[in-house]
Amino acid sequence: MSFFYRYIALILVTISFGKKELRAENKPPIDIYIDQLFKITEVMVTDVASPPAAARFYAYPTLAAHLAWEILNDANYNKNLFTVINHDVTLGSYDTEGVDPHFASVYAMLEVGRRIMPSGETLTEVMSEFERDFYKNKWIKKKEITKSKSFALQVVEKILDLAKNDNYSKLSTLIRYSPKKAEGFWYPTPPAYMAAVEPEWRTIKTFFIKDLEPYKPSPPAAFSLDTSSLFYDQLTEVYEVTSRLTETQKLIANFWDCNPFMVQYSGHMAIGIKKISPGGHWIGITGIAAQKANLNWSETLYIHTLIAMGIHDAFVSCWEEKYDSDRIRPETAINKYLDNSWRPLLQTPPFPEYTSGHSVISTTSAVILTDYFGDNFDFLDTSEVYFGLPERHFNSFEEAAKEAAISRLYGGIHFRDAIEEGVLQGKAIGSYILQSLSKELTTLEY
Numbered sequence: 340m341s342f343f344y345r346y347i348a349l350i351l352v353t354i355s356f357g358k359k360e361l362r363a364e365n366k367p368p369i370d371i372y373i374d375q376l377f378k379i380t381e382v383m384v385t386d387v388a389s390p391p392a393a394a395r396f397y398a399y400p401t402l403a404a405h406l407a408w409e410i411l412n413d414a415n416y417n418k419n420l421f422t423v424i425n426h427d428v429t430l431g432s433y434d435t436e437g438v439d440p441h442f443a444s445v446y447a448m449l450e451v452g453r454r455i456m457p458s459g460e461t462l463t464e465v466m467s468e469f470e471r472d473f474y475k476n477k478w479i480k481k482k483e484i485t486k487s488k489s490f491a492l493q494v495v496e497k498i499l500d501l502a503k504n505d506n507y508s509k510l511s512t513l514i515r516y517s518p519k520k521a522e523g524f525w526y527p528t529p530p531a532y533m534a535a536v537e538p539e540w541r542t543i544k545t546f547f548i549k550d551l552e553p554y555k556p557s558p559p560a561a562f563s564l565d566t567s568s569l570f571y572d573q574l575t576e577v578y579e580v581t582s583r584l585t586e587t588q589k590l591i592a593n594f595w596d597c598n599p600f601m602v603q604y605s606g607h608m609a610i611g612i613k614k615i616s617p618g619g620h621w622i623g624i625t626g627i628a629a630q631k632a633n634l635n636w637s638e639t640l641y642i643h644t645l646i647a648m649g650i651h652d653a654f655v656s657c658w659e660e661k662y663d664s665d666r667i668r669p670e671t672a673i674n675k676y677l678d679n680s681w682r683p684l685l686q687t688p689p690f691p692e693y694t695s696g697h698s699v700i701s702t703t704s705a706v707i708l709t710d711y712f713g714d715n716f717d718f719l720d721t722s723e724v725y726f727g728l729p730e731r732h733f734n735s736f737e738e739a740a741k742e743a744a745i746s747r748l749y750g751g752i753h754f755r756d757a758i759e760e761g762v763l764q765g766k767a768i769g770s771y772i773l774q775s776l777s778k779e780l781t782t783l784e785y
Contacts, residue, residue, distance in 0.1 A: 523562025702765025
C-alpha cells in the first residue's frame with residue numbers, strides 16, 4: 340500500500356475511533372435521574388401523601404433504580420446494601436445484552452412509583468416523555484429501548500414483591516384509632532380537625548432496623564398543670580416564644596414546614612395548600628449535594644436509596660412513639676389552659692406530638708449525608724423554591740438538621756423535649772445504619 344493510501348486509511352480509522360469516543364462520552368447527566376425522581380415527588384404532593392407514606396414511596400422506586408444499575412454494571416460497589424436490609428434482594432440472573440443502564444434504572448424507578456402510589460398512573464405520560472427525550476438526545480439506540488424496558492420490568496416485579504410483603508396492604512384492616520378523652524392526650528386540631536394519620540405505621544416493615552425498642556426515646560414530660568412542672572414550663576415556652584418571633588425565625592419555621600395536610604378555608608370551601616413532605620425535603624437536599632459533588636450515576640443512585648430507606652425507618656420508629664405516648668399538641672393545650680385565641684404560626688399536623696418527626700428524620704439524614712459527603716459540606720438548599728419559598732444556605736448537613744428541629748418550636752407545633760429527644764432518636768438510627776453497612780463491608784473484605 341502506497342504512503343498516500345496508508346495515510347487516508349489512518350485518517351479514516353482516526354475519524355471512526357473519534358466517533359466511537361464521542362458516543363461513549365454522550366451519556367446522560369445525573370440531573371436526569373434527579374429530575375425524574377422529582378416527578379415522583381409531584382405525584383406525592385398531589386396525593387397529599389402522609390410523611391411516613393411518602394418515605395415509603397421514595398424507598399421502593401429508588402431501590403429499583405439502584406438494583407437495576409448494580410445488576411447491569413456487575414459492580415461490587417455498594418452491593419453490600421442488598422445484604423444488609425431486611426428484605427431478600429438477590430441480584431439474580433438476567434439477560435442484560437443490549438440494555439442501557441441509565442435508561443433502565445430510571446425507567447424501573449418510574450414504573451415502581453407508577454404502581455405503588457395512589458395517583459401513580461399520572462406517571463405514564465412522564466415515562467413516555469422520558470423515553471422520547473432519552474432517544475432524542477442520543478443517549479440510547481432505538482434497538483436498545485425494548486430490551487432496556489423489558490429488563491427494567493423484571494427488576495420492577497422483584498421490588499413490587501418486596502413492597503407487597505411490608506404490611507402496607509394490611510393497614511386498613513387494623514383496629515381504627517380513637518382519640519382518648521383524658522387530659523394530656525392528642526386530639527384533632529383546627530382548622531380541619533382531621534383524623535389521626537397512620538396510627539399503625541409501626542407495623543410497616545423496616546429496611547435496616549431489626550427491632551424498634553433500642554431507638555425508643557425517653558418518655559415525654561408527664562402532663563401537668565402544676566406551674567413548677569416540666570410540662571408546664573414547656574407549654575409556656577411555646578406560648579412565649581411564638582409571641583415574639585423574629586422575621587428570621589418565621590422564615591425558618593415556614594422553610595421547614597413541609598406539612599402536606601395544610602388547609603385554608605374560604606367561606607365554606609376548604610383549599611389544600613401543596614407542600615413537600617419532610618422526607619421529600621431531604622431527598623431534595625441529597626440531589627443538591629450529589630450535583631455539587633459531581634457524583635457519578637452509581638454513587639448518585641446509591642446515596643438516594645440509602646437516604647430514602649433511612650428516612651423510611653426513621654418514620655416507622657418515630658410513629659411508633661407518637662402513638663405510644665399519644666401526647667397532646669401545643670395548640671390544644673394552650674387553647675384550653677392558657678389562651679383560647681392563640682394560634683401557632685404553622686398549621687398543626689394531624690397526629691400526636693411526641694417525638695418531632697422532622698427532628699428525627701432530619702437528623703437521621705444529616706448523619707448519613709455527613710458520613711458520605713464529609714463534615715462542613717456547604718450547600719444552597721433550593722428544595723422549597725418550587726413551593727414558593729426562598730433558598731437557604733447551610734454550612735453543613737448538621738446545621739440544616741438543627742434548624743429543621745428548632746423550626747418546630749418557632750412554628751408552635753412541638754414542645755422542646757419532643758425536638759431534643761427526636762434529635763437523639765434520629766442520631767441513633769442514622770448511626771446504626773452506618774454501622775450496619777460498615778460491618779458488612781468488613782465482612783466482604785475478608
